[in-house]
Amino acid sequence: MAGDIRQAAALQEMEQIIAQYPAERRYILAIMQDLQKKFNYLPKEGLQMTARHVNAPMSTVYSMATFYKAFSLVPKGRVNFKVCDGTACHIKGSQTIINEIYQCLGIKPGETTPDGEFSLETVNCLGACAIAPVLVANQKVYAKVTPAAVREIIKEHGGQINEPAVNE
Amino acid sequence: MRIKIDGIEIDVTSGETILEAARRAGIHIPTLCYHEAFGGQGICRMCIVEVKEGNRTRLVASCTYPVNGEIEVKTSTPEIERIRRNIVMLLYRRAPNSEFMKRLYEEYGRPADITPADPEESCIMCRLCVRACEKVGSHAISAVLRGTEKRISTPYDEPSPDCIGCCACAQVCPTGTIKVSTMPGKYEIWNKAFEMDRCESCGRPFVPPVILEHVRSKLGPEFTEEHLCPDCRKKKTGKIMADSHMSK
Ligand code: SF4
Ligand code: SF4
Ligand code: FES
Ligand code: FES
Numbered sequence: 529m530a531g532d533i534r535q536a537a538a539l540q541e542m543e544q545i546i547a548q549y550p551a552e553r554r555y556i557l558a559i560m561q562d563l564q565k566k567f568n569y570l571p572k573e574g575l576q577m578t579a580r581h582v583n584a585p586m587s588t589v590y591s592m593a594t595f596y597k598a599f600s601l602v603p604k605g606r607v608n609f610k611v612c613d614g615t616a617c618h619i620k621g622s623q624t625i626i627n628e629i630y631q632c633l634g635i636k637p638g639e640t641t642p643d644g645e646f647s648l649e650t651v652n653c654l655g656a657c658a659i660a661p662v663l664v665a666n667q668k669v670y671a672k673v674t675p676a677a678v679r680e681i682i683k684e685h686g687g688q689i690n691e692p693a694v695n696e
Numbered sequence: 697m698r699i700k701i702d703g704i705e706i707d708v709t710s711g712e713t714i715l716e717a718a719r720r721a722g723i724h725i726p727t728l729c730y731h732e733a734f735g736g737q738g739i740c741r742m743c744i745v746e747v748k749e750g751n752r753t754r755l756v757a758s759c760t761y762p763v764n765g766e767i768e769v770k771t772s773t774p775e776i777e778r779i780r781r782n783i784v785m786l787l788y789r790r791a792p793n794s795e796f797m798k799r800l801y802e803e804y805g806r807p808a809d810i811t812p813a814d815p816e817e818s819c820i821m822c823r824l825c826v827r828a829c830e831k832v833g834s835h836a837i838s839a840v841l842r843g844t845e846k847r848i849s850t851p852y853d854e855p856s857p858d859c860i861g862c863c864a865c866a867q868v869c870p871t872g873t874i875k876v877s878t879m880p881g882k883y884e885i886w887n888k889a890f891e892m893d894r895c896e897s898c899g900r901p902f903v904p905p906v907i908l909e910h911v912r913s914k915l916g917p918e919f920t921e922e923h924l925c926p927d928c929r930k931k932k933t934g935k936i937m938a939d940s941h942m943s944k
């Protein structure tokens with residue numbers, strides 16, 4: 529029940545966002561940007577409404593939605609990791625962070641864990657190169673991150689990690 | 697207006713593309729993403745030619761380049777051939793799995809020893825299928841994702857409510873990438889199944905109702921309400937003609 533109500537409210541919000549724009553195709557991107565901002569991803573219903581609103585085929589809207597890196601088609605997790613992959617962080621090993629997250633949670637950039645808890649994305653230089661490599665979990669910034677630190681960060685945010693078996 | 701292509705003088709109307717002018721004159725320029733029905737798309741660059749205007753030369757895609765002045769065109773130079781070989785090589789690396797691409801790769805002398813990224817892939821991203829669907833079908837497919845993951849699909853890879861099953865996309869595809877699987881009385885394309893209506897005369901399944909609807913919406917009142925397969929329609933028309941001939 530609660531889910532239905534939330535869903536209805538979300539649909540209404542989508543409608544409101546879309547209705548602010550004239551019914552012309554050149555506003556598709558702008559509408560999608562607003563939807564992404566509001567929902568942190570592009571809900572399918574939102575894209576369908578957009579297509580109907582500007583009288584464009586769904587295939588066109590979907591093509592645009594999947595073309596731009598700024599858009600996500602799956603909901604972000606409760607905890608969203610942004611790993612900086614700017615030049616400095618890249619050199620300082622952002623790839624090992626990404627690998628470690630994959631090892632622990634099984635997600636690659638752009639993906640969300642099936643339980644909706646964690647998601648991962650890469651971003652360009654955050655302007656904090658002095659503390660590279662940088663990871664941001666929701667709003668919290670972590671400096672000079674190592675694979676071991678990644679595990680701690682995941683735990684700190686309530687994630688379960690299968691610790692490698694330790695022999696006593 | 698007259699232009700020269702490979703030394704041959706050709707009359708062109710302003711706005712005609714170099715490719716069209718060349719074809720009229722029987723000069724072959726290789727293309728991948730061009731089709732007479734849709735015009736040039738400027739995607740594959742296979743049709744690249746050298747254009748000399750005054751004393752300036754440059755390379756352009758002949759399928760989209762409209763002739764607007766006196767120009768001299770060369771359809772093959774060492775540089776052009778090198779670029780074409782490169783295109784073939786890159787496409788082969790992306791999508792080796794079609795007779796079309798294998799032939800092309802051989803034709804261009806196996807440009808390099810290549811390990812294809814995915815030996816099963818066959819789509820060369822010419823997008824002729826997308827154009828065909830826009831024209832004949834109903835905008836059901838498009839290019840999705842980006843970079844090396846780019847491919848043709850329906851939204852969310854799901855059966856598209858827009859697809860009418862006309863199979864124009866499969867017919868135009870040079871590489872046979874788009875599969876139509878036929879079963880008794882129905883067929884499937886892009887994960888969507890289409891049950892066929894039966895011919896009211898011979899009872900053979902011949903067309904899914906959505907296509908009839910589509911044609912009806914395009915033709916309006918001219919559309920026949922008869923439910924006849926092409927064979928029975930031919931027979932009937934033949935009979936009408938024969939009858940009217942006899943009665944004379
Ligand atoms: S079969 Fe479907 S996808 Fe293919 S051209 Fe027809 S409508 Fe478009
Ligand atoms: S499916 Fe066929 S027609 Fe469509 S882009 Fe790929 S190769 Fe071209
Ligand atoms: S490159 Fe990561 S903060 Fe600058
Ligand atoms: S045929 Fe001209 S760009 Fe493809």
